[in-house]
Amino acid sequence: MANSQTVKAPVRARRRAADGLGSKVTLDMVSAAAGVSPSTVSRILNGTAVVSDDKRKAVDRAIADLGFVPNPVARGLAGGRTLSIGVVTQAIDSPFYGGALRGIEDRLSVAGYSPLFVSGQWSATHEARCIDTLRSRRVDGIIVLTGRLSDSALAATAQELPVVVTGRTLKAPGLYALDFDNFEGARLATHHLLSLGHRRIAFVSGDLKHPDGKERLRGYRSALEAAGLKYEPGLVMPGNFTEASGLAAVERLIDSRESFSAIFAANDQMAFGAGLGLHRRRMRVPEDVSLVGFDDLAAAVYAIPPLTSVHHPVQELGQLAAAAMLQLLTGETPTVEMPVPRLVVRESSREYRPARRR
Amino acid sequence: MANSQTVKAPVRARRRAADGLGSKVTLDMVSAAAGVSPSTVSRILNGTAVVSDDKRKAVDRAIADLGFVPNPVARGLAGGRTLSIGVVTQAIDSPFYGGALRGIEDRLSVAGYSPLFVSGQWSATHEARCIDTLRSRRVDGIIVLTGRLSDSALAATAQELPVVVTGRTLKAPGLYALDFDNFEGARLATHHLLSLGHRRIAFVSGDLKHPDGKERLRGYRSALEAAGLKYEPGLVMPGNFTEASGLAAVERLIDSRESFSAIFAANDQMAFGAGLGLHRRRMRVPEDVSLVGFDDLAAAVYAIPPLTSVHHPVQELGQLAAAAMLQLLTGETPTVEMPVPRLVVRESSREYRPARRR
C-alpha cells in the first residue's frame, strides 16, 4: 500500500520568486509589520476570537500591503483542517457526473474550499482506496457521488469526518444523504408516453443492483399500473447505463418480435444507444417509435431528434451537496433538498399512431 | 482576494479513529517501533540516502505492522513538495477535456501524486486566479490544458515551478509543451472528403483566435489547394466549438444558398449541432450531405449516423502530460510526444453523388 515512490530528488534549486506576489510572505512577516503577535493575526484570519479594532486594522493593512495569502498546507498541519473536500466520483469524464463536479467546484470555491476529485471506477474496492487517499490528504470532509460503497462503510467513515452522499437515502451521524426522486421521474416519463396514447411501452432498464436503476423501474411499473396496464416482462430489457447496452437492448427487443410503439430508457446514454439501434433497423423516431430518456444530459438537446427526457439537475445536485458539506463543517444540520423531477418534452416523443409497419 | 471565510469553528470534537487503519500512525511511532531515528525512516521513505539493510528491514516491517501512511500535508510543509499537481482545465464537465483529466489522474496516481483540478472557464483572468490558487496550495507543478493564458505568463510561472502545457508549441525553461497536429488532422479529414469525390466542402470553423481553430482551418485550406481547388470564403462558417454554434453555422450556410455536398466541422460538438441543423432542414446524412468532425469524442460512436471524425487521443494526451510533468519533477527533460492524427471513418461520410435536390 504505502509504496515508496521512485521519484528521484526533486528540483528544488528553482528560483524562489523575488516578486511581492504573495506565496513567500508568511504570517510572521505580517505580524511583525503590524506590530502584533502571530496569534492575533491567526485569530483575525480565522475569526476565531474578538480582536480590538485598531489591531485588526493594522493587520488588515499589513496583509494588503504584503499581499499575504495564508498557506493552506501549514494551516492543514497545524489546525487540522485543509480547506479541501474530497469528492469521490465514478469517472471524472462521465457526461453525467461532470455536471455535478462542476456544481461542487462552484459552490466550494466561493467558500474558500477546494475539491479534490478521485475516481472510483465503479468499484467498491477502488472507492475504498479513494477514501484512504483522501483521508491521508487530510481533507475536511468527503462527498461521495452515488458510490458502490456499503451504507455501513459510509457510516463508518462518517464517524471520522463529515460525509455527504448522493443517490441514496441513509441516516447516520455526521452524514447527510441527498437523493433525487428517481421513482417519480420514471413515473413522469412513463406517464407522458401513456398520455400520448402509447400502450406498449418498452423499458430499457439500468443496472438493477443500483438504487437508481431499481427506483426507475419501479416508477415505470407504477405508472403502468395506474393506467390499468399490466407489467410485461417481455417489454423490459436490462441495460447497464451505457450507450452500448442501450443499443444491445433495442436489438434484443426487436429480435424478440414483441410489439411496441415507445421506448423509455432509464438514462439518456442508453437512450442514445437505443436511438442508434432503431436507426439501424430503419425505425424512425418519433414517427415509428417514441423515445424518452432520463437525466437530460447536455447532449440530449442536440440528439437527432432532440430527446425528451426527465431533467436531472446534476449541477444543482453538486451545488447542494457542497452546500450540505459546508453546513456539516460548521456543525449545522444540512437543510438542502433536491428539486422535484420534471419532464422536458422535445421531439423524440409524439402521439401514438397505429403502425404502418410491423 | 484573501477573503476570510465566514465558516465558524469547525467540528473538531469528532472521534479520532481508534482503529489501527493508518491515518493516526506517525513517522515517530514507526521510528520508535523500528528502533531507529525519524531521519532514517524519512530517508527510507524518500529513497534519499543509502540505508543499511537491517535498519531498512526493521523499518519496512514497522511500517507494515503499524499500517503507516505518510501524511502528505506534513511532507508538503517540511519538504516543500506536496505530491500534488495542479491541473487547470477550461471546464471540468467538458466532454473533450474530461478524457484528458482521466488520463492525468491515471498516470499521476501510479506515481503517488494527486491531481488538483481547477476550471479556467475559458478566461485568462480566471486562469490566472486558478494558478494563484494552485500555488497557494503548494502544488509541485502545474499542467495547463490549452489555456487562454499568454505564452509569457506561462513562461513566467514556469520560473517558479514546472509547467506542462498542451495545445500549443512553446519553449521556455521549466516548461514543456505538448501539441497535437491539428493541421494534419484537418488536412486528413478534408482529404478524406475530397477522395470521396466531394468538391464543394463547407467548413464550420472553431474559434479562430484559438490556436486549434487556426490550425484546423489551415489544414482544410491546404488539402483544398493540394487538390487544385480554390478556397471559397463563402463555404466557411465561423463557430466557437459549441453545438449551438455548429447548428447556427449550418443554418447560415443553407440560407446563403451556397451549394455544398459535404461539411467538415472543426470539432465533434459543432458537428453534432450541424447534424441537427441538417436534420431540421430535411437534409440527410450521409445521403444528401457528408459530415465529418474532429476529436472523435465518445459520443461520436453513437451519433446518428455514427460520425466520421479525426481521432484526438485525449486520454493519452492526459497521460503524456502527466508523464512529462513527472519527468520535469525529477529534473529530466521530457521526451513524450503526441501520436499522429488518424481518421476514423464511420457512417456520416460517403461518396459524392450528384444531388437530387437543390
Add this chain to the structure above:
DNA sequence: CTGAAAGCGCTTACAG
C-alpha cells in the same frame, strides 16, 4: 550510514 536539532507556516490551549 545515522542522529540530534532546527525548521516548514500556521493554530491553539494556556495564561494573563
Add this chain to the structure above:
DNA sequence: CTGAAAGCGCTTACAG
C-alpha cells in the same frame, strides 16, 4: 482582548 510557547508530522542540512 492578547502573548509566549508548544506542537502539527515531516524533511534536511549539519555533524559525526
